[in-house]
Amino acid sequence: MICTMASSLLSITNKTICLSNSINIPNDDTIRVISIIGKARMGKSTFLNAMINQVESNTGVLFATQSDDNHCTRGIDYYYSKGNSILFLDCQGLALEDSSHDPLLLLITYLISDVIIFNERMMLQNEALKLLEPICTFMNYVDIDQVEKPKLVFRISDADLVKDPEQNLTKVMACYNDQYQSIRDTVTHLFQQPLGIVKTDTLDKNTKKSVQTGDYESLFKNQNLGFAKAIKQILETIPSGKPFNQWKVLLVSIVNSLNNNQKITLDKLDVITQIATRDMLEWEQNLMVAEPEIFMNIEVDGLQKTYLERVEPRIARKRALMLEFTEQFERLPVSVKLPYEIALEKRLGDPIRKAVADSARAAEAAISSQFLVAQRNRQFTLTNKEEAFTGRLAQPLDEFDSLRNLLHKYYEPTVQKYEEWMTKQEETINKTIELAKQREREYCLLLATSFQEAMDNFRRDAQKIVNMNQDSPSGDDMKTIVITSLSDMIANLRKQTIEKISGNLKYTPILIVGEFRDTILTTTLKELAESPISVQHTLVSDSWYGFIESIKKYETLYVDLIKSRFMKIGEDSEAYKQRLEQEVAMMKHESARILADWVKLQKENELYKKQIACLNDMISEPIPTAPPMALVVEQTKDVPLVNLKCCGWWK
Numbered sequence: 190m191i192c193t194m195a196s197s198l199l200s201i202t203n204k205t206i207c208l209s210n211s212i213n214i215p216n217d218d219t220i221r222v223i224s225i226i227g228k229a230r231m232g233k234s235t236f237l238n239a240m241i242n243q244v245e246s247n248t249g250v251l252f253a254t255q256s257d258d259n260h261c262t263r264g265i266d267y268y269y270s271k272g273n274s275i276l277f278l279d280c281q282g283l284a285l286e287d288s289s290h291d292p293l294l295l296l297i298t299y300l301i302s303d304v305i306i307f308n309e310r311m312m313l314q315n316e317a318l319k320l321l322e323p324i325c326t327f328m329n330y331v332d333i334d335q336v337e338k339p340k341l342v343f344r345i346s347d348a349d350l351v352k353d354p355e356q357n358l359t360k361v362m363a364c365y366n367d368q369y370q371s372i373r374d375t376v377t378h379l380f381q382q383p384l385g386i387v388k389t390d391t392l393d394k395n396t397k398k399s400v401q402t403g404d405y406e407s408l409f410k411n412q413n414l415g416f417a418k419a420i421k422q423i424l425e426t427i428p429s430g431k432p433f434n435q436w437k438v439l440l441v442s443i444v445n446s447l448n449n450n451q452k453i454t455l456d457k458l459d460v461i462t463q464i465a466t467r468d469m470l471e472w473e474q475n476l477m478v479a480e481p482e483i484f485m486n487i488e489v490d491g492l493q494k495t496y497l498e499r500v501e502p503r504i505a506r507k508r509a510l511m512l513e514f515t516e517q518f519e520r521l522p523v524s525v526k527l528p529y530e531i532a533l534e535k536r537l538g539d540p541i542r543k544a545v546a547d548s549a550r551a552a553e554a555a556i557s558s559q560f561l562v563a564q565r566n567r568q569f570t571l572t573n574k575e576e577a578f579t580g581r582l583a584q585p586l587d588e589f590d591s592l593r594n595l596l597h598k599y600y601e602p603t604v605q606k607y608e609e610w611m612t613k614q615e616e617t618i619n620k621t622i623e624l625a626k627q628r629e630r631e632y633c634l635l636l637a638t639s640f641q642e643a644m645d646n647f648r649r650d651a652q653k654i655v656n657m658n659q660d661s662p663s664g665d666d667m668k669t670i671v672i673t674s675l676s677d678m679i680a681n682l683r684k685q686t687i688e689k690i691s692g693n694l695k696y697t698p699i700l701i702v703g704e705f706r707d708t709i710l711t712t713t714l715k716e717l718a719e720s721p722i723s724v725q726h727t728l729v730s731d732s733w734y735g736f737i738e739s740i741k742k743y744e745t746l747y748v749d750l751i752k753s754r755f756m757k758i759g760e761d762s763e764a765y766k767q768r769l770e771q772e773v774a775m776m777k778h779e780s781a782r783i784l785a786d787w788v789k790l791q792k793e794n795e796l797y798k799k800q801i802a803c804l805n806d807m808i809s810e811p812i813p814t815a816p817p818m819a820l821v822v823e824q825t826k827d828v829p830l831v832n833l834k835c836c837g838w839w840k
């Protein structure tokens with residue numbers, strides 16, 4: 190009995206493939222293709238019918254089945270299950286009578302299927318693999334790396350002996366380096382991994398009879414036969430599929446290539462690519478007509494406002510169009526779509542990228558002169574002179590402010606770049622000021638300590654001299670001691686102090702008050718600039734003059750002390766008193782002269798230089814001259830980096 194509801198997809202006569210004229214499937218349907226191959230007369234058609242019966246229910250015989258030993262299925266038949274979007278392909282049995290068409294059949298099936306069921310009976314053996322051998326020759330026909338590899342599932346019928354089909358498959362596919370190994374390797378290479386395997390059990394007489402009359406329900410009634418499970422397993426492996434028209438283009442091109450005995454390359458197969466490309470080009474042409482401006486250059490002037498008005502909307506539109514493109518051509522294989530997508534992105538994106546670069550360039554050009562001023566003026570030198578602060582140090586800040594005022598309306602990323610540059614510069618300047626302040630504090634402390642030590646020594650020595658001369662009988666001796674000792678002592682104390690201070694005098698102190706970035710510093714520095722020089726160097730002058738004053742005070746105290754001693758020991762003749770007073774007056778005069786000279790020098794000369802010179806005079810030992818402390822902020826080619834270099838002693 191023959192009953193047919195499926196149709197012929199193709200037949201093969203004298204090695205010529207004849208494709209059916211009408212394949213009745215809607216072009217837009219996305220189809221998934223399941224084929225069955227295997228030895229002839231082994232129940233392939235029956236199994237497909239059972240599958241269809243399962244997914245559509247009660248369909249009866251669709252693919253012709255036959256119970257004698259003649260080929261029943263010839264070429265490839267198809268049945269389209271519309272509700273499930275599955276195209277079932279039933280292939281002529283292999284290895285029966287004239288097998289010369291077997292390779293052609295296998296090749297076509299391989300190229301057009303998503304899932305291939307390899308039908309085998311009893312158990313999977315190496316021998317079965319041999320049937321797949323013709324596909325080894327595919328390697329010579331197709332560029333296999335570009336083919337979407339189908340899934341291969343072995344279906345073992347009457348597999349009562351096979352307890353664990355997976356194990357059966359693993360054992361057959363393991364590497365033995367025997368005569369089947371190249372087939373195993375080829376199968377592994379040609380099909381998606383992992384391979385699948387399902388089994389069904391032997392049919393009893395009644396079931397077989399029911400099946401032969403088209404009652405496939407009987408296969409599912411007895412769960413133990415495993416049909417429902419096997420079919421379910423196979424259906425789970427189906428991928429998403431492709432539109433029927435694409436699939437048909439592929440089929441036609443394969444058949445043509447094979448009939449013309451041409452090598453099948455994907456270029457020739459790639460009618461899909463051509464059609465898809467045509468569709469994509471058409472899409473873009475429509476876009477060009479509807480929105481020609483989207484491909485055109487954008488005029489910009491470096492202003493952020495212009496950028497926002499003209500470039501940002503273009504970016505948003507481009508994003509929307511790329512999304513539209515992705516959705517529109519979602520079904521196309523990535524390999525076909527991607528080159529076009531990249532080209533489209535370039536056509537839409539290039540004007541945007543150009544506008545971005547132009548904006549940056551125009552913004553740079555507009556602010557470059559102000560930037561150069563700011564860049565040049567950030568160079569400054571810190572010395573003890575007031576203009577270091579009020580002039581040069583204040584200048585970069587002014588320039589930065591001007592630059593900032595100018596910047597705000599320009600293209601933001603460029604603005605950002607300069608903002609970062611200025612912030613870095615300011616950080617450096619702030620650090621420098623902090624360092625100067627710290628050094629100032631350290632220096633103050635050193636001065637105070639040195640001064641204190643000098644004063645202590647003075648007190649101690651003075652006390653010593655007083656004690657030493659307590660019992661001196663002679664006015665002359667006393668005079669010599671007083672005069673000599675006192676002037677020596679003053680000279681010594683000065684020498685000691687100078688040595689100590691000059692040793693620590695690593696830089697000229699700068700008095701800095703307040704913070705750098707707010708106005709306090711600027712105001713203070715301005716005030717400093719307008720103040721007399723002694724005020725500007727409060728610390729040094731205070732300390733030094735304080736020191737001198739203290740010495741003078743101690744001289745007076747000392748003289749008084751000597752006088753009271755004389756009183757105590759009763760040496761109070763008028764002549765002696767007169768002489769003593771003369772000597773004391775001389776001594777005072779001498780001290781005053783030295784101090785006056787020193788003070789005069791202080792006033793006449795620049796504080797630092799003259800201090801050093803004066804101190805130097807007094808002790809005849811050379812004191813190194815401090816070079817100006819310098820902060821050099823180096824210019825590099827296109828900035829924004831800062832190199833800080835401190836020279837002199839200040840490191």
Ligand SMILES: Nc1nc2c(ncn2[C@@H]2O[C@H](COP(=O)(O)OP(=O)(O)OP(=O)(O)O)[C@@H](O)[C@H]2O)c(=O)[nH]1
Pocket residue numbers: 228229230231232233234235236253254255256257259260261262263280281282283346347389390391392397400401
């Ligand atoms: N033992 C056994 N026989 C089956 C099974 N399924 C079908 N048959 C029988 O096998 C015979 C051939 O069935 P078909 O479905 O026509 O086999 P086929 O592989 O499509 O045959 P060709 O198209 O000629 O290659 C029929 O008598 C079926 O009843 C099965 O699972 N086990």
Ligand SMILES: [Mg+2]
Pocket residue numbers: 233234235253254261262279280
């Ligand atoms: Mg058949």
